Amino acid sequence: MLMNRGRHLYLKVIAKNLLLFIIAVLILDYLAVLGYIHAHAYNAEGKVESFDKVKLMKEHLRTVYYYFTHLTEKNRSGRALYSYILKSLILVLFAEVFILILGLYLGLRAGYNGGWTDRMLSVLAPVFSAIPPWFIAVVLLYTLYWKMSMLPVDFEGYLRRAIMEGNSTALAYVLGLILPALTLVLAMVWEYAFNVRNLIKFESNESHVLYDRARGLPEGRIKRKLLRIALPAFMTFTTYNFLEILMSVFVVEVIFNVHGIGWILAYSFRLGHSVQGVSYYYNSYGVFFAAFVMLLFYFVNAVVMESIYLHLDPRIGREGRA
Structure with a gap:
């Protein structure tokens, strides 16, 4: 039944x-x-067509x-269409997995223990909610690429060099997507963690939690129980905020030259110059x-x-x- x-x-x-x-x-x-x-x-005569x-x-x-x-059919540049979808999918999965893991960890710690984690989330969540992901991408470009030269910034160029030199394509994917994924995680993890923190704080004052503490149950066991209670609501929040992750992924793809779905979208809107002016x-x-x-x-x-x-x-x- x-x-x-x-x-x-x-x-x-x-x-x-x-x-x-x-x-x-x-x-x-x-x-x-x-x-x-x-x-x-408008047609050549300037009349509106039907x-x-x-x-x-x-x-x-x-x-x-x-x-x-x-x-699997390749276009003029020699790329198969599935590769565009695959790159966006990998970037989305990278970002969402790390956002979920870090968001749950920080939110549970802040909501249950309070302290510096709680104060940090209370400050960073509203601040990063007001900062667009592309601005964080520019900051990471400046610090990790221009100043420190730690990570590749041109994904397609890095992947192309890896293929020409016979290096691992999988490793090139991972290294090339670190900066884009890090941008998305830094932009969104604080809001996710803050929502978990609020759920945990609310549940921590419920009678069943107070009863468990009075019984002397280990703190780890109580935290796991609170996480199980908060996780369904967090999954619902993740579902309805997934579009925000997708839109941010598309913007980040353009910045770091990842030829994914976002790159196709950006390529479909272009300004050009002709004899008549800007087209x-x-x-x-x-x-x-x-x-x-x-x-x-x-x-x-x-x-x-x-x-x-x-x-x-x-x-x-x-x-x-x-």
């Missing part, structure tokens, strides 16, 4: 997020079409389908493809995080137990 209910809840999570995914894709497809129409609205919006939306969807069925380039297919992949990442993240929430929350599926 409980197993069937649990399976039903998991399917409900997938169905809900799939529906949201489809709705968001259609909305972004329509917006991309409007941008295409605006960029190509466009079939539904037809253009179908063309965008067919193009994305073609891209995903030809992921604006807008590739609606590239924009929609980048948005589609971003939503796909978010869909997978939401399903995984909400499934973990169902698994961790002791109240789920146990309402009818007597």
Whole structure:
């Protein structure tokens, strides 16, 4: 009975997020079409051309389908399309794993023990919430690259040299992504940790925790219990803030020359110079493809995080137990 209910809840999570995914894709497809129409609205005679919006939306969807069925096909620069998605995915996973680990550790320590960790988070969380990730990227560029020459800053150039010299590609990926990942972690870990700290502080004053302390339970055991209680709410917070991580990843990719989905998005918006003056380039297919992949990442993240929430929350599926 409980197993069937649990399976039903998991399917409900997938169905809900799939529906949201489809709705968001259609909305972004329509917006991309409007941008295409605006960029190509006038013909050579200066007259406004008419466009079939539904037809253009179908063309965008067919193009994305073609891209995903030809992921190994190389473009003019000799890169396969899957490599762009892979680089963004690796960077997202790097950032989120370290944010989760450090955020949980710092938040649990600050919320339960207080002291200098609590004071540090209370100061750094609002400060870094107001600082954009690109500014942190510039600071890291100045200190770790220009001043100290410790880490590579041009990811594609570093990866290309590693391949030409016969060095390990996996090691080049790791070393090349340290600065981008460090930028994202420094920009976002404090807010995550501060939310965990607030959850832990609230739960620390509950009667069951006071009872455990009165029983003389070890501090480590009480902390693990508090972490189990706070983790589901933290997973929910992570789910709805994942888009913020994605958007920051796209910006960081441009700064550190990581040819991922963010680089495709930036390449789809360009200013150029022509005999008429400054011209604006807008590739609606590239924009929609980048948005589609971003939503796909978010869909997978939401399903995984909400499934973990169902698994961790002791109240789920146990309402009818007597």
